[in-house]
Amino acid sequence: MQQTSQSVRPRPDRSAALDPASAGLATTLTLAAMSLGYGVVQLDVTIVNTALNAIGAALGGGVAELQWVVSAYTIAFAAFILTAGALGDRIGAKRIFMAGFALFTAASAACALAPDAVTLIAARCVQGLAAAILVPNSLALLRHAYADDKARGRAVGIWAAGASLALTAGPFVGGALITLVGWRAIFLVNLPIGIAGLWLAWRYAGETTRHQSHELDLPGQFAAIAALGTLAGALIEGGALGWSHPLVIAGFVLAAGFAALFVWREARAPQPMLPLSLFGERLFALSSLVGLLVNVAFYGLIFVLSLYFQQVNGLSAFQTGLAFVPMLGVVLPANLIAPRLAERVGAPATIALGAAITAAGCLATLGIDRDTSYPAICLQLIAMSGGLGLLVPPLTSTLLGSVEPQRAGIAAGVLNATRQTGSVLGVALFGSLVGRSAAFITGLHAALVISAGVLLAAGALIWIGASSQVRQ
The missing domain is CATH 1.10.287 (Helix Hairpins)
Structure with missing residues (x-):
């Protein structure tokens, strides 16, 4: 007997009976809570990369162990994000989002207290699970809060910009904490962020409709x-x-x-975790593939450059953090520019432009060697991040706009699953290329060439694919 689809009404939104000004404030603070959720996820990417040397010295192990510290997080993130999006559709995105924030905060405390590498890697897995819960449900709550396409596009830009701010602050704050307190402090900064995000989400976010027919x-x-x-x-x-x-x-x-x-x-x-029918929509399929390719390049290079600055150039954690600030600092303004540029030239063109800029930065860095000065590669690093900042908001908005609202949670999950899968592959592949110190620079050059290739392929795919769909 076929199960009848049921929809359970959520509690009325707290803002439903408010005057327009109060309702607008509630929407803005909902966006703030969602930005904190995505921001804390991104914060741990750059902070942990800055702490690689300190973690290795304290807990032992070589490049492979450090890869696992980074990859344990992204593997859990990528693997669980689809189920997390489906859970949000089934139980309510607000409930799941708050549970994820609480779990992320607790796992961060466990990372800070880890006595050995195995415990740290296990705690990082739990962090990744919590990150998988936070990201798709934050996007689903944004979709719920912003019904208008244009307003949602700009909200997504701000959401991404919050994460960019965390990416930018992460190396500097992390380097300072490692120098002054030690590497364990980099996980403790998540605790006040988690508390603030939980309160804002509880107080201002409206719950989404629950679809109990969505099974796991x-x-x-x-x-x-x-x-x-x-x-x-x-x-x-x-x-x-x-x-x-x-x-x-x-x-x-x-x-x-x-x-x-x-x-x-x-x-x-009957109810798949990844509905393959979604990929029948060309823009959805292209956006997902581009997300994977872009993250292979960017996050793989972040990992390798962290090792380059610390193990090859001998920079301290604080100096490494400073080295990343200009590179990551450009992501925030690029995120803010991207939605307006997409409104003028179209999202596919903006995505392709961002991928081309990042690829150009990779190719321009091929002259890097053991004795290369930081000023000689600074502009190239800025170009890499600037291109990424330009393409992420229209990529996210394009994918969300390609599906019906009731599938927003699973759609956001697919995009972030493919992006995090790209991060796992990038860190694993590029880390293996530089794993032997004698061949570090050769491996770094190979990573840059591979990155440029996948980025140019991503830009071409979204440009040509979207143009073909328009002609049809």
């Missing part, structure tokens, strides 16, 4: 975790053990098998 696809979830985990493990250990090592080859074979099992399951599940 646990077999698909397990297949996704296994596929991404074994692929990342094979890439990471390939740099340490060698690409022809039997364990590495076995890892790639298992990853391919689990990936095939995941697709098979999603094609047959």
Whole structure:
């Protein structure tokens, strides 16, 4: 017997009976809460990269162990984000968002107290799970708060800008904390952010409609975790053990098998974690693929450049943080410019332009060597981040606009799952390229070339694909 789709009405929005000014304030503070949720997720990316040397010195291990500290977070983030989006659709995005914020805050405290690398990696997995809950549900709540497409596009730009501010402040604040207090302090800064975000969300965010017919696809979830985990493990250990090592080859074979099992399951599940029908919409499919390719390049390079500054150039954590400030500082103004540029020339053109700028920055950095001065590469690093800041808001808004509102949670989950999968692959692949110190610069050059290639491919895909859809 076919199950009847039911929709449970949420509690009335707190702002429903408010005057327009108060309702506008509630919407603005909802945006602030969502920005804090995304911002704290992004904050941990740059802070942890700045602390790599300090963590390695305190807990032991080489590049492979440091890759796991970074990748444990992004693997859990990528693997669970689709289920988290579906949970928001089923239970209510506000409830799930608040649970994620509470879990992220608790996991941050566990990271700060970790006595060894294994415990830290485990706590980072929990952080990644919480991040997976925060991001798609923050976007779903924004979609709920901003019904108008133009207003939502600008809200998404501000949401992304909040994360950009966290990315920019992360290296500087992290470097200062590591120098003055120690690496454990970088996780403690999440506690006041978590408390503030929880209160704002509880007080001002309106709950979304619950769709109890949206069931969880646990077999698909397990297949996704296994596929991404074994692929990342094979890439990471390939740099340490060698690409022809039997364990590495076995890892790639298992990853391919689990990936095939995941697709098979999603094609047959009554309510799949990843509805393959979504990819029948060209802009949705292109946006998801571009998100993956862009993050392979950007976050892989962030990891490698952190090692370059600290292990090759011998910079302290604070100096490394300062080195990243100009690079990441340009993301915020680029995020704010992007929605207005997209309104004039179109989102696909803005995305393609951002990808081209970032690729140009990668190619212009190919002259980097062990004795290269920071001023000689500063402008190139700024170009890399500026292009990223330009493309993320229209990419996000394009994907959200390509699906019906009731699927906003799962759509946001798909975009962020593909982006975080790209981050996992970038850190794992580029880290393995530079894992042997004697070949660090050769590996860095290879990472820059690969990054430029995938970025140019991403820009071409969204430009050509969107143009073809318009002609049809």
